[in-house]
Amino acid sequence: DTEVTQTPKHLVMGMTNKKSLKCEQHMGHRAMYWYKQKAKKPPELMFVYSYEKLSINESVPSRFSPECPNSSLLNLHLHALQPEDSALYLCASSQDRGRQPQHFGDGTRLSIL
Amino acid sequence: GQQVMQIPQYQHVQEGEDFTTYCNSSTTLSNIQWYKQRPGGHPVFLIQLVKSGEVKKQKRLTFQFGEAKKNSSLHITATQTTDVGTYFCAPHRDDKIIFGKGTRLHILP
Numbered sequence: 001d002t003e004v005t006q007t008p009k010h011l012v013m014g015m016t017n018k019k020s021l022k023c024e025q026h027m028g029h030r031a032m033y034w035y036k037q038k039a040k041k042p043p044e045l046m047f048v049y050s051y052e053k054l055s056i057n058e059s060v061p062s063r064f065s066p067e068c069p070n071s072s073l074l075n076l077h078l079h080a081l082q083p084e085d086s087a088l089y090l091c092a093s094s095q096d097r098g099r100q101p102q103h104f105g106d107g108t109r110l111s112i113l
Numbered sequence: 114g115q116q117v118m119q120i121p122q123y124q125h126v127q128e129g130e131d132f133t134t135y136c137n138s139s140t141t142l143s144n145i146q147w148y149k150q151r152p153g154g155h156p157v158f159l160i161q162l163v164k165s166g167e168v169k170k171q172k173r174l175t176f177q178f179g180e181a182k183k184n185s186s187l188h189i190t191a192t193q194t195t196d197v198g199t200y201f202c203a204p205h206r207d208d209k210i211i212f213g214k215g216t217r218l219h220i221l222p
Binding site for chain 1: 143146154156157161201208211213
């Protein structure tokens with residue numbers, strides 16, 4: 001069982017829809033991450049939050065909007081996505097931004113119609 | 114930017130045979146992490162290597178960090194069906210980790 005919980009597990013949406021992915025951890029970790037993973041590819045970093053502040057944005061298109069309401073929660077708001085955005089979206093957390101192991105959630109499998 | 118190459122891309126082994134995956138960098142690494150992702154699963158942290166020449170063991174898994182801190186390897190002795198998955202090296206830089214392309218391990222019964 002993972003200690004990082006992501007919802008929903010699956011999401012199908014049209015290109016004009018607005019939806020949100022949610023991530024929650026109760027390990028007291030102060031760094032949280034969003035990754036995108038295409039099939040048979042490695043996870044690609046999208047965003048890093050440290051102490052609830054956005055610290056890294058890997059030049060992600062603005063149709064992806066992250067939010068960190070508190071130290072346990074991380075959201076990814078989606079709007080006007082493209083078919084190529086279909087992927088597994090993984091959330092991870094670590095004790096802090098330093099050399100710490102990252103704990104991943106099971107991911108949200110997103111399909112854009 | 115930092116270039117990390119992981120080889121091989123795929124490996125098929127008979128159950129009971131050994132397996133090794135290699136991670137090579139063009140630049141010196143401060144540290145490197147290894148993750149395993151089962152089919153349909155999420156990455157799971159295995160180990161972190163920090164010191165030059167470091168060797169760490171976890172049961173049948175042996176992790177090495179090169180003397181020059183430019184390469185690393187993961188060796189599995191006597192593979193089992195539970196070892197199936199993709200093994201990623203993930204060097205750490207600028208407060209983030211960059212995943213290598215991974216080695217996909219298939220076990221033939």
